[in-house]
Amino acid sequence: xxxxxxxxxxxxxxxxxxxxxxxxxxxxxxxxxxxxxxxxxxxxxxxxxxxxxxxxxxxxxxxxxxxxxxxxxxxxxxxxxxxxxxxxxxxxxxxxxxxxxxxxxxxxxxxxxxxxxxxxxxxxxxxxxxxxxxxxxxxxxxxxxxxxxxxxxxxxxxxxxxxxxxxxxxxxxxxxxxxxxxxxxxxxxxxxxxxxxxxxxxxxxxxxxxxxxxxxxxxxxxxxxxxxxxxxxxxxxxxxxxxxxxxxxxxxxxxxxxxxxxxxxxxxxxxxxxxxxxxxxxxxxxxxxxxxxxxxxxxxxxxxxxxxxxxxxxxx
Numbered sequence: 001x002x003x004x005x006x007x008x009x010x011x012x013x014x015x016x017x018x019x020x021x022x023x024x025x026x027x028x029x030x031x032x033x034x035x036x037x038x039x040x041x042x043x044x045x046x047x048x049x050x051x052x053x054x055x056x057x058x059x060x061x062x063x064x065x066x067x068x069x070x071x072x073x074x075x076x077x078x079x080x081x082x083x084x085x086x087x088x089x090x091x092x093x094x095x096x097x098x099x100x101x102x103x104x105x106x107x108x109x110x111x112x113x114x115x116x117x118x119x120x121x122x123x124x125x126x127x128x129x130x131x132x133x134x135x136x137x138x139x140x141x142x143x144x145x146x147x148x149x150x151x152x153x154x155x156x157x158x159x160x161x162x163x164x165x166x167x168x169x170x171x172x173x174x175x176x177x178x179x180x181x182x183x184x185x186x187x188x189x190x191x192x193x194x195x196x197x198x199x200x201x202x203x204x205x206x207x208x209x210x211x212x213x214x215x216x217x218x219x220x221x222x223x224x225x226x227x228x229x230x231x232x233x234x235x236x237x238x239x240x241x242x243x244x245x246x247x248x249x250x251x252x253x254x255x256x257x258x259x260x261x262x263x264x265x266x267x268x269x270x271x272x273x274x275x276x277x278x279x280x281x282x283x284x285x286x287x288x289x290x291x292x293x294x295x296x297x298x299x300x301x302x303x304x305x306x307x308x309x310x311x312x313x314x315x316x
Contacts, residue, residue, distance in 0.1 A: 015182040019220055022185070026215035032093045034065065034085075039113045045093035046114070047085045050078030053147070054120045055302060056111070057085040060129025060153070062217055062226040064092030067128075070211040071292045076299045081306070084118065086111060088131065090225030092216065102228065104236055108137035112145055124305050126150040126298075128291050129262075130229050133236060139247045140240075148250040148305035152298060153288050155262050156271045158238040163230055170227035180224040189218055198260050203286060203293040244274045250308040251278035252301045256286030256294070279304065 034047040047065050055077050057068045065085045068074050077083040088107060090096025100106065111134065115123060125146050127135030132154025139146045170176045170184055188195075192214065196205050216222065255268040262268075264282065272280035281301060283294045291298050 012178070012182045015186060019181055019185045022215060023219040023221070026213065026219060030066075030213040030216050033069075036093075037114050037117050039110055039117065041095075041097050042089060042110060043095045044089070044110070044114050045087040047074060048083070048118075049074055050080070050082050052081050053306060054115075054123035055081040055083045055306075056115065056120075056123045056125045056135075057083065058088060058111070058125065058127040058131030058134050059085075059091070060131050061229045062091070062222070063128075064213075064216065066092070066212050066216075068291060070208045071206075071295050072208065073291055073295050073298060076295065077302060080303070081124070084115075084120070084123075086114070088134065090228075091222055096221070096225050101232070102225075103232060104133040104137035104240065105141060107134045108141050112138060112142045115145065121145070122147045124148045124150065124302060124309070126152065126302060127154065128152045129154060129288065130233070132156075133240065136240065136244065136247070139249060139251070140243050143246075143248060146249050148252070148309040149247065150252045150254065150298070150301045150305050151268075151271070152254045152290055152301070153256065153259060153262060153264075154253075154267060154271070155233055156237060156244065156267050157241050158234045159263070159266060161230075161234055164233045167227040167230035170224060171231040176224055176227060180220040180227070184223050184227075185218045185220060188223060192218075199287065200289050200293060201260050201287045202258050203289075206292055209292055244271060247275050247278075250305055250312065251275050252305045252308075253278055253280045254290060254298060254301045255280075255282060256288060256290045257282040257284055258286060259288045261288040 032045050034045055037044050059067050064087050068085045074083055074085055087094035089102050125135045125138055132151040135149055139149050170179045253268050253272050255264040272278050283290050283297050286294050
């Protein structure tokens with residue numbers, strides 16, 4: 001047993017060293033392409049393009065600004081708006097200080113403070129997947145800031161989530177650090193093609209997505225942030241479930257009708273029923289990654305949100 005334990009510890013040490021080396025290489029190969037804004041003890045990385053009314057893009061769990069960039073959504077939006085795409089805390093090149101829970105509410109407050117530093121008093125806010133929870137929290141907590149919401153492929157109401165249970169161990173203190181720095185990057189690297197098939201299905205993975213820096217997503221720090229957010233999915237949805245009626249701004253909801261990761265009837269359709277002034281667009285033959293596979297439809301949702309909010313402001 002002593003020999004087996006020694007071998008196991010040595011294997012974990014080798015894995016940790018390998019993952020550290022791959023992580024450093026990923027950061028060298030993918031330097032920041034945007035700017036930074038300091039909000040308290042958090043340094044947030046963001047891309048900014050275009051001019052005009054502001055549109056804020058918030059990515060999903062495990063992702064980063066290159067998702068919106070590789071899809072072409074950043075460039076499309078920049079033709080008509082001033083677009084700001086953030087790396088949320090712990091993803092891409094943004095910090096995620098330990099010792100606090102980075103709930104949707106906490107991230108909503110952080111993004112609101114960042115926008116104030118950037119001189120933005122009103123914005124259309126688009127959130128994809130876990131980012132949709134942050135966007136909704138911004139609408140609830142900072143209604144004067146949010147001109148309109150675009151909620152894409154979001155998870156809004158508690159349900160049974162085996163993936164959330166599986167994320168508990170990597171999200172724990174100490175144990176999670178050991179797992180995230182040793183076996184988890186190797187496991188996720190092995191199942192990456194399967195994860196993409198489920199996320200993009202029934203559509204194929206677009207060629208443009210090859211520009212997404214996979215190795216950045218496989219860094220131990222980002223995998224731990226992903227695990228924390230997956231573990232918080234159900235309790236966060238439970239907390240927020242009764243607050244959506246407080247959303248008074250225009251809300252445009254978009255989702256793929258064949259999403260293999262989220263039940264859109266139990267999530268997007270239910271949210272549409274709870275927010276009377278919202279609109280719901282089911283994108284046929286699309287899955288979870290609609291910002292990649294139906295970019296034009298997501299852009300149309302942004303335009304709709306801008307148009308409805310402008311009409312409402314004119315009427316007032």
